[in-house]
Amino acid sequence: MNQQFSFSNSLRVKRAKLAGLLGKIIPLKISFIVILLIVGLLLLIKQQKIAYLPLALSLADFMLLLWYLWDLKNINEQSKLEGTHLDQLLSSDIVNKISLPISPKDLLGKISGNWQANFIFTRFILDPNNLAQMLSLNPADSEIIFATAQQLARKFEKKVIDAGTILTALIITNKQIEKYLISMQLDFDDIVNGYEWQQRLINRFFAKKNKEVFGGIGRDWASGFTPILDQFGANISAQIQKGNQDFSSVTREDVIEQMEVNLSRPDRNSIALIGDPGVGKTSLVFGLADQLIRGREEAGNLAYQQVFSLNVGTILSAVQNGLAGLEDLIYRIFADLSHAGNMIIFLDEAQLFFSTGTGSVDISQVLLPLLEQNRFRMIVAVTPEDWQKISAARPTFSQMFNRIDINEPNEDEVVKILEDVAISFETRSKTTITYKALKETYRLSNRYITDKAFPAKAIDLLEDSLNYPLNGFITETSIQKAIELSKRVKVSEASSAEKQQLLNLEETLHRRMINQERAVSVVSNALRRTRAGVKNPNRPAGSFLFLGPTGVGKTELAKALANVYFGGADKIIRLDMSEYQRPSDVTRIIAAASKDQTGSSLLSQVKENPFSVILLDEVEKAHPDILNLMLQMLDEGKLSDNLGKEVSFKEAIIIATSNAGADDIRKRIEAGQKIEDFETDFTNRLIDAHIFRPELLNRFDEIVLFRPLAQQELIQVGNLLLAEVNQIIAPQKVTVSLTPEAMNKMIAKSYDPRLGARPIRRAIQRSVEDAVAKKLLSGEIKPGEKLTLDVGDIT
C-alpha cells in the first residue's frame, strides 16, 4: 500500500475528453455527414466545382465517426489496470473530472451523480451528504482509497477503476463510515457484495456481445416437421431465440454439464431431474436449452438440438373434446418427435404424465418401447416423492432415465439469483429494491417458508413484497410485512403497543388463568425472549413440561398462549400421547402428508402450520421410541418425516403435559410447602421412578409445576366460565348471572380436589346453560333481560 499514485494530463485523458464530447453529438454528427453528402452530390450534378468541399468534409467527418466508434468509445476496454498513473487507471467518464491532489471528500463530490455511484447509494440508502461529513479533507488520505479501488477492480476482473469502484473503496477504508454502517445494520462485506451485484449487471447488460445466428437459416432443414407436437406444448429453444425468456444468469454450470453428458450417451440418454418444488429444475432446462440453441462447443453433438415442453393440459383437453383417443394421440405426438430428430422432449411435473387421476395421464407404457430404442431424448422433472412413486409402480420405465438430483442453491447463490430477478421486478413495479431487502428475503424465506425450496421461495417472497413499497423502495420492512401477512407471524421489530403487551403478558394470560403465577411467569419470559430475538434460533420458540393434577389450567394456558402469541385459538396442534403407546405409532407421528390429502400426523400438521402451540397431553404414556423422537425435536428444532424431509419446529411452542406425581404435589401443597421449594426434589423423584428420562427433562426450556386450585380459586374459575357462557348467548341479547350464594353452592357441590376445575365446567353446563336454554325456549326470558340464578336454581 506504499505506492504513490500520480496523475498527468496524458493523451488518454485528452482522448477521454474527446470521446465524451463526441458521444454527446453522435446523432448530430451522422445528420451532418448525410447533409454534407447530399449537398455535395447535388452540387456535383450541377457540375459545381465547390461540390468537392462538402464531399471532403463529409468524408473527414465520417473518418472521425469511425475513430470514435471503433477506438475512442472503447478506451476502457483498452486499459490494463497496471501501474500507478491514475490517468491510465480511471474509467473514461471520470478521468477528465479528477486530478491530483484530491481529498477523499472532493473525490466523493466528483463521482456523485455518476450512475455507478448512485447505484451504491440507492441500494444501501446512503446519503452522500452524510458520507461527505465523515470524509477527510487531506489529499494524502486518498492514496489508500485509490490502492483499495485498484485491488477491488482487479478482484472483479475489471479493466478500469470506475465511479462504483471508487465509492466502494471510499466506504470500506473509512472507520467512521463503518460505525455509520453498523448503525444501519450493514457492514463492509455488504457494500462489497453490492459492488459485485453492480459488476454482474454491467457484465450482463453492457458487455459487448457478438450477434448470434443460432445455427443460421438452414439449421432445421435436415430435421422433420412437427405439426402435431407443436399443438401440445411450447418450444423453449424458440422462445430463447426470440429473446422472450429472461432467466437468472446464475445457472448451475456443473449440473447443465451433467445433463449434457447424460443426454449425449449412446444408450439410456434420457434424464430425470429430481428435486423439491422450487429448487430450479425448470430453470435448469431453460439453461440447457440456452446452451444448446447457441451451438456452444460444450454442447458437442447436442448443438442446436431444441427443447420442447409438453403440456399435459392441452393433451387432456384434446382427448376430452373428442378430437383424438389418448393412446392414439400420444403415439402421434411421439412419432412426430421421433421423426423430427432435433428435439429433446421435456415433461415438467412428470408425475402428471405417469399417473392416473384428475388432470393426469399415464403414458409410461407407450413411452417404454420408444425409450428402449433410444428414439428420442427425454427430460423429466419431478419431486423425490413423486419419483419414488413412479419408480415403485413402474421400475422398468424409471430405469430408462439417468437420475440427476438437484439440490438447493446456497445463500450466496440465492442472493445472486435475487439480484438478477430484482431488476425485472423493479422495472415492473417501478420501485428500487435495496440490498438489505434481498438479504432479508433470504433470511425470512429460509426461516418461515417450508413448503417450497430455494430459490423459488425467496423469489416468491420478494415478488410479494412489491405490494408494500416504502417511498418507492422495497426495503427489509417490505419483506417483513409480506411474510407477516402471508404466514401470520411477527418478524418485524415489535411496535410500541406490542412491546407493551409483551411486557404485560402475565396480566393478559391471567385474564384466562386463575393463579399458577409461576407457570404464567416462566411462559411469559420465554415468549419475551423469543420475540426480542435473544433465544437460540435453532430450537423451538419455547418448550415446556407442565406437571400437575387434572383441571388446574395446563391446557388452558396452552390455549391462551396460542391466542396471545399466534393470534388464534385454532393455532394449536393437540395430541393425546396415551394413544401412541406402541412402537408402530412412530409412523403416525412422522408420516409425510401425501399430495392428494392433508396428512394427520404430527409432522404433516406442523408442516402445514409451523406457527402453532403443540400440545402433547399425557406425554409420559407415549412409547419410548416416540420420546426419543422428542429429544431431537426439542434439541434441534426439527424432525424428518418417513421420506427423509425435514420439518421445522423452530417456530412452534411445544408444551408437554403430565399428571404424573399429581397426588404428591397436592399433598405437599396441603402440607403448606411452596412449589419453588420442592420442584427440584419432585423432578428427581419422577426420574428415580423411571417416569421420565433425565435427558428428556433436560431438553425442556422449563419444567413447570401447577398447584391444585383451592375452593376459593375455583369460584374465580366459575366466574370465568360464566363469562364464557355470556359471550356465547350475547347474540340473543340476554345475560345470566349467579348470586354469590348460588356460585358457592355450585362450587361446593362439584368440588373434588383430585379433579380441580374440571367438574366446574360440567356444573355450569348443568345448572346455568340448561336453565338458560329452558327459559329461552319457554319465553320466560326475552332479549334485553338479565337472568339471575339463585341457590334454588342450582341442581
Next chain:
Amino acid sequence: MLIINFFQWWFIKGWFDFGKKLINRLGYLIQLFSISSLFRTLFAPWKRITTVAGKSIGEKIRAALDNLISRIVGFFTRVIVLIAAFITLILTAILGLALFIIWPFTPFLVVFLIFKAFI
C-alpha cells in the same frame, strides 16, 4: 497531439481493425447461411420427408421414388441457398477488400477533394 493519435490509429490499428471486422463479417455470413450444415446434409431428404417401403415391388419403387424426390427437393433448396450465400460472400469480400485497399488513401482523398474544390 490528438491529430497525430488519429492518424496513428487510422494507418495502423484502424486499418487492422477494419481487416478484422471484414473477416468477422465473412464468418458471420458463413454461419448465417449455415454453409457447413448445408454441405453436410446436401443430399439429405427435405425436412426428413421419406416414405417407408412396403413389401411389394410397386410399393418399393414408389417409396424409392418418393425418397428420391425428397432428396432432390432438399438438394436444390440447399444449392440455391449456397449459391446465394456465395454471391453474398463474394460481394462482401470484393467490397470489403476494395475498401481495405482504399482505407490508407482516404485522408489523402480528403485533402485532394478540398484541393480540387478550390483549384
